[in-house]
Amino acid sequence: MTETFWDRHGLYGLMAQFETPEQVVSAAQRAYDAGYRKMDAYSPMPVEGLAEAIGFKRNWVSLVVLIGGLTGCVGGFGLLWWICVIAYPHNVGGRPFDSWPAFIPITFECTVLLAALSSVVGMLAMNKLPMPYHPVFNVTEFAQRASIDRFFLCIEANDPKFDRDKTKAFLLELNPEEVSEVDK
Amino acid sequence: MKTELDEQAIDPGPDKIIAPGFTYTTVTEKIAGVVLKPIQTTPKQWWISLFLAFCAMQGLMAGAFWLLYKGTGVWGIMIPVGWGFAIVNFVWWIGIGHAGTLISAILLLLKQDWRTSINRFAEAMTLFAVAQAGMFPLLHMGRPWLGYWMGPYPNSMGLWPQPRSPLVWDVFAVSTYLTVSLIFWFIGLVPDLATMRDKAKHNWQKVTFGMFALGWRGSARHWARYQMAYLLLGGLATPLVVSVHTVVSFDFAVSMIPGWHTTIFPPYFVAGAIYSGFAMVLTLAIPTRKWFHLEDLITMRHLDACAKLMLGVGLIVAYGYMMEAFMSWYSGNIYEMFMYKNRSTGPYAFFFWMLILCNILIPQSLWSAKVRQNIPRLFFVSIVVNIGMWLERFIIVITSLHRDFLPSSWGMYYPTMWDWAVLTGTIGFFLVLMVLFVRVLPSISIFEVREVLHHLAPHMLDDGKTSPSPAHGD
Structure with a gap:
């Protein structure tokens, strides 16, 4: 060239x-x-x-946030399920190990956490920031x-x-x- | 030498969110000027506040040191009241944080333009309040260096946290809340840090602001992604803030203790959180706008709106109190009925009635514009509500625990001086952080005020090629 x-x-x-x-x-x-x-x-x-x-046509931030949120949701729920069913099965009052309703609050928090982090990290990465010189x-x-x-x-x-x-x-x-x- | 900044600012009254006559240039000068003006011109009251807050903070130093040296026995906690000041203060601080997220996230989604002047400030308040809140569970453990045991990580003990417990939910909720509040606040600051970088006079200021500004240059593509990210963060923070105090209330509601085991707790805790948060916003905003002459940006409109919200949320809290009383009677359960009788006539009855006075009766004065638009009265009501909300948590935690099912296990709770030292210390620490914040970072979002100016000037929507633009600095 x-x-x-x-x-x-x-x-x-x-x-x-x-x-x-x-x-x-x-x-x-x-x-x-x-x-x-x-x-x-x-x-x-x-x-x-x-x-x-x-x-400027396509704003990909929302897609990144969706992926982050889904990852957090599945990851959070998976972690709890794995703890309660595989790693440390613990019989509480004869209830099933996979007592999923009790996992919802943490699953929700993990969803929000990963979605929020991915919105910021994704936005900065797509903007190529931090950029020390321009x-x-x-x-x-x-x-x-x-x-x-x-x-x-x-x-x-x-x-x-x-x-x-x-x-x-x-x-x-x-x-x-x-x-x-x-x-x- | 007197500069423009030292002159009194004029409050444009309860109709305007910003004083007339501001341009992009002057509004930047004004807000950045608070940070960049020479240290000698810092108001005297600021130094006094910093000094007093710093002294109060030493209570935390001493209290935490003594606690770690001797153990949690230095506090007044004793069976049956195992949850003393630590939990009272934890819930109080977390609640204070909630107004910040409400202002920055919920009002963002509702497109309330009056949020702009106070959102940065309120977000900082959230962050610092949550930091204080986090201190209490950590100290309450007695061995805070083992705090990481609460996290789910593979360990040689073969143990995992119990994810069916609200106490573990709390770990996730509060740490998520702290993280999201931090990034929301920081991302909101980035464009303003770029402004500070460009306006700074000294090299060290340019370098410091420059590093945190991440090389922001205001590119249109960057703004488009930025706005989308910010809006989504607001959308995520809105359910988050509701979930956090809901989870905190589950710590109580999921247990069997009379007075705690009730389904009204989640909404009633969230309302109480917002109530105390708005009170704290007013407590902090009123002196700040006076010291730094920001009355033309944080106007009576903002204070009035905060006061109205406080009144509205306060009524929800009052409804919660009524429902508690009603349900204890309607349940027909002797323990529930006794709980309410004990609350209102037992050994802590004085505090219960003080709570009713502070949280329900005195705030009704906010129906009158003469109170909402009178700075000293409004400041007084905000302090009263802060105290009232602290009393509410005290009443919930202590009166429910100290006399439960078995009279043989009844007891009394008396906080020790170390309880008070740690509480005072966290108030001091919080105020030190706030006081430093308003001096070293732009406490009002400059770029959002520019946006408000742009929207407020419809004549600027004409093609401004020929006509002289009001955006021009003069």
Whole structure:
């Protein structure tokens, strides 16, 4: 595979800065319509419609949580059944060893525990966090304001349609406050 | 030098969840400013509270040391009352924790936007209260270093815990609750830690906040997964919080003791937990908002809503008390009937009537807006309910145990100074953690307040390309 111009020059992408959530949503929409795919939008709080605008389709978190919860449920119940029936059968007042109604509370707790842990671990893993270094922080305005009061749209250099000048011109059309180059 | 933060904030009154005029920039400044302002400008009351709480915490140090050195005999527990202060305090602390989860999870699912200013704070309260609660069963064992025996793990003794026992359910319920509360709180903090990282002035602050912010950069894809995870956590925490106090009440209800063996315990315990939790939220929020001038973010609307919820849940608790009385009569069982007579006229009757006063009579004043919207009165009622809920657990545990079926095995329970030392110590420890929390971490969720600002400004929904945006910091 040949090295592209931008690989050598270490450009991660071009970043436009916006003042309001509505601006960044419409900018992201227009960038998507213009054919850009490798891009990301950044905001200091969740903005409705922004992820969809940059082409984020399937949220797998709920599936991960379902799998975690089912694992906890089956695992928890299985553990109790194994303890009471196989490992340490204990006759309490002549009741059956597999007295399943008494296992429900712990089974429920195990379900919640594993579902909750998998939601957090799954979310962080899919977001590839923790991430100690990311190029977007090389933009001074981003590092100072992205988590406070500004909204950013970054079109990445590895997008097939990316062209330093044309993409920059495109971003400038979107009425940003500023367009910056993001070093790798 | 006087900064903007030192100036008095103005409470916008009981209609608004946030004072007018805030922008994304100023709201960040305000909340992060509490954490980032120089140490010299920390309010005097904060230092005094920290000092007093730290002194009180020494009761736990001394009490735990003496207990471990001498054994559980230093406490007042003696047959027939084998469950003394340790269980009373355990249930009380766990209950206090419940309001935090209620505010952050249930109100999240119900889309109550007023929760935003107090949820972070209440979650921290939950976490710290559950930590105190956990201390009591551990200490009550007398040999806390063997606490892991309660867990199911393969061991050389060939023994396993008895999973049909509510006491083992409790181990799972409380440890799950602590874990879920911790991750819920931490995940809620991550975007704000990123804000703190970006706003911090000193390098050590940037590094510390930066490590815990996990490299959060506010990507839209990240937010989408984050919101889904947070919503699901809320959905999981809601049944969890109900299950935890239900399981705690099973510790009592599954036994045969008159006064414990009743089916009303689970709902009545959950209601009592939420009741005491809201009282504690008010007890803590009222001074905090004053010290750090947060009246424009934690407004009268929040205090009023907490007070109304407290009143509502308090009525459920009152219904529980009435049902207990009714059922003891209706059962026709002499032990049950005696239990209620002994409660209301026996040696601990004073505490029973104090309980009725604190939990039922005084809180009825919350029907009046003059009490709900008067800070000193509301603070007073919140303290009264905290005491009342402690008395409730005392009455349930002690009066039921001290006179059961056989008069020959009756006895009295008197707490010793070490019981009091440990109780005082955990209150001190809890307050030390809370006081440190409000100073070193953003005690109001900044990003959620930004969301509220966004939703409150319908004119911002216009395409803001041309018009000057109210989100602009000025």
